[in-house]
Amino acid sequence: MKIIGIVGSPRKIKGNTGRLMLEVLKAAEKEGATFETVDLPGGTVLPCKACDTCHQKGFCPQKDDFENIKAKIMESDGVVLASPNYIFSVSAQLKAFMDRCCGVIHRMAFEGKYGASVVTSGGGDEAQVADFMNHFMIITGIIPVGSVWATMGKISGDEFPAEILENAKTLGRKLVHDWQNRILPPDIEHRRTRFMERMRRLMIYRKDEWAFEYEYWKKMRKL
Numbered sequence: 001m002k003i004i005g006i007v008g009s010p011r012k013i014k015g016n017t018g019r020l021m022l023e024v025l026k027a028a029e030k031e032g033a034t035f036e037t038v039d040l041p042g043g044t045v046l047p048c049k050a051c052d053t054c055h056q057k058g059f060c061p062q063k064d065d066f067e068n069i070k071a072k073i074m075e076s077d078g079v080v081l082a083s084p085n086y087i088f089s090v091s092a093q094l095k096a097f098m099d100r101c102c103g104v105i106h107r108m109a110f111e112g113k114y115g116a117s118v119v120t121s122g123g124g125d126e127a128q129v130a131d132f133m134n135h136f137m138i139i140t141g142i143i144p145v146g147s148v149w150a151t152m153g154k155i156s157g158d159e160f161p162a163e164i165l166e167n168a169k170t171l172g173r174k175l176v177h178d179w180q181n182r183i184l185p186p187d188i189e190h191r192r193t194r195f196m197e198r199m200r201r202l203m204i205y206r207k208d209e210w211a212f213e214y215e216y217w218k219k220m221r222k223l
């Protein structure tokens, strides 16, 4: 299994979130996976310009790292998304990347991949950030297997406590296991099917404007 870990923090892989993400990835590695990490420190993936090119032609014309990272995800079997809690949400750095996935979302083009989310915060409220990241995965086609988080204000020093480390390792192992066994929990299947139906209707409605996406749907799925 090939996994890509993406961390949306200006503190990159050495920050709190990056370090927790690495624990997940190393546990997956012990189960036979290989991994690569990508930092989103800001500026390497710019905000969406709403030009519509992705819907019409299938790529983003902005000259930054986005298309390259998208291609890396397409070549991977697993995706770990990691973000600090910035004002009860994901960081702007990760959100810029998510917004740029608008065309991916219309096609649910990451279908078949498995994912996990990682959050750290100063004071808490990580669950809602993780839920949002997991929802993003579902609408891109990725099956999320779970989340891990850490409240840094409750931790003294640089080491994560044993319980959080164990949660991270369990998540890494689950990511590999669920991908190997193609596990699809009924609630995730339901949410994914519902969103796919919504995108199917959207494609029919916008077929004249969004030629690339319409053709993709005709070729890959029923319209």
Ligand SMILES: Cc1cc2nc3c(=O)[nH]c(=O)nc-3n(C[C@H](O)[C@H](O)[C@H](O)COP(=O)(O)O)c2cc1C
Residues within 6 Å of the ligand: 009, 010, 011, 012, 014, 015, 016, 017, 018, 083, 084, 085, 086, 087, 088, 089, 120, 121, 122, 123, 124, 125, 152
């Ligand atoms: C702009 C900004 C906003 C933040 N907002 C919150 C917040 O709303 N709640 C919280 O508990 N921590 C908040 N934090 C703290 C970070 O989530 C926390 O320090 C996190 O572990 C940083 O991860 P990193 O080292 O990977 O960047 C914020 C930090 C920054 C810089």
